[in-house]
Amino acid sequence: MNSKRLDFTIADVNEIYEGPVGKLWEMLMGEEIHVGGGRETEILAKKAGLNRDSNVLDVCSALGGPARHLAVKYGCRVTGLDATAKMVDEAAARTEREGLSHLIIFRPGNALDMPFHGDTFDTVWGQDAWCYVTDKEKLVREAYRVLKPAGVIAFTDWIQTGNMTDKEWIELNAFMAFPYMETLDGYEQILRETGFMMLEKEDLSSDFAHHCHLYQNKLRNELEDIVISKYGKEMYEAADSGLDKWVRAADEGKVGRCRIIGKKI
Numbered sequence: 001m002n003s004k005r006l007d008f009t010i011a012d013v014n015e016i017y018e019g020p021v022g023k024l025w026e027m028l029m030g031e032e033i034h035v036g037g038g039r040e041t042e043i044l045a046k047k048a049g050l051n052r053d054s055n056v057l058d059v060c061s062a063l064g065g066p067a068r069h070l071a072v073k074y075g076c077r078v079t080g081l082d083a084t085a086k087m088v089d090e091a092a093a094r095t096e097r098e099g100l101s102h103l104i105i106f107r108p109g110n111a112l113d114m115p116f117h118g119d120t121f122d123t124v125w126g127q128d129a130w131c132y133v134t135d136k137e138k139l140v141r142e143a144y145r146v147l148k149p150a151g152v153i154a155f156t157d158w159i160q161t162g163n164m165t166d167k168e169w170i171e172l173n174a175f176m177a178f179p180y181m182e183t184l185d186g187y188e189q190i191l192r193e194t195g196f197m198m199l200e201k202e203d204l205s206s207d208f209a210h211h212c213h214l215y216q217n218k219l220r221n222e223l224e225d226i227v228i229s230k231y232g233k234e235m236y237e238a239a240d241s242g243l244d245k246w247v248r249a250a251d252e253g254k255v256g257r258c259r260i261i262g263k264k265i
Helices: 010-017 020-029 037-048 065-074 085-097 136-146 166-176 184-194 205-231 232-249
Strands: 055-059 077-082 104-108 121-127 147-160 196-203 255-263
Touching: 010 085, 020 205, 020 232, 037 065, 037 121, 037 147, 055 065, 055 136, 055 196, 065 077, 065 085, 065 104, 065 121, 077 085, 077 147, 085 104, 085 166, 121 136, 136 147, 136 184, 147 184, 166 232, 184 196, 205 232, 205 255, 232 255
Parallel strands: 055 077, 055 121, 077 104, 121 147
Antiparallel strands: 147 255, 196 255
C-alpha cells in the first residue's frame, strides 16, 4: 500500500470541481467524467452483475452520468454520494430533467464517513474518482460496512504503476490534486485485509495511455480556443503542461488505471 501523501483535502477537490477545472474535465471526458465513458460503465456494470433489483451506491458520483446510465440501462436504484455540493445539485437537476428522479437520489457527504446505515446496498460503485480520497483504507472499510452480506464492490481508478522520481510523483499528483495514487497490488491488499474476496483485478494501463493521448489531442486541436476564450491563456497552458506530463508518464508505464471487483464475505 502507498504510504506517501500530498497535503490535499476534500476542500481542494471541492474547489476544483466547483470551478472551471471541473468544466474542463467534462469537456475532455464527457459528463461521466471517467476514462472510456459509457463503454467503460457498461463493462463494469456487467462484471458487477447489476440488474433491476440492484441497489447501488455510487461513491464520488460527480455529475451523475454513470448513475443515469445504470438507471436507464438496468432499471436499478442508484444513490450518488459526493462531497462537492455544486456537483450534487447539478447531478440532481440533470437527473430530474431526464425524468429519472424516481430511481436516483444524490446525497452530499464524505466517502470516509458515509451517511448510511450498514448492510444497505447491493453494490458500492466508483469510477476513476477514488484517487482523490485521502484514505483509501478507510474508504474501503466504509464500503464494506454499508454493503449487504455478499454485496459487491466494483470500481476503476487511476493508479501508480511504476517507479518515478520524487519530482515526478509530486508534479503528477499535484496537477490532479490527488493526495496519492494507490497501486494495483495495494488495492488488492486493502480489500483482502478489509474482508473482501477478490473476484477480478485488471490492469487497464495500456488503454489509459491511449486515452491520455486522446485527451491531449482534443485539448490541443478542438478545445484550445474555447478554453482560452472562456478561462484565459494561463489556464490553457497549465492544463496542457500538466496533461503532457501525464501522457509521458503513461507512455513510460509509471501511471495507469485498474478495474477491481470484490465480494463482501
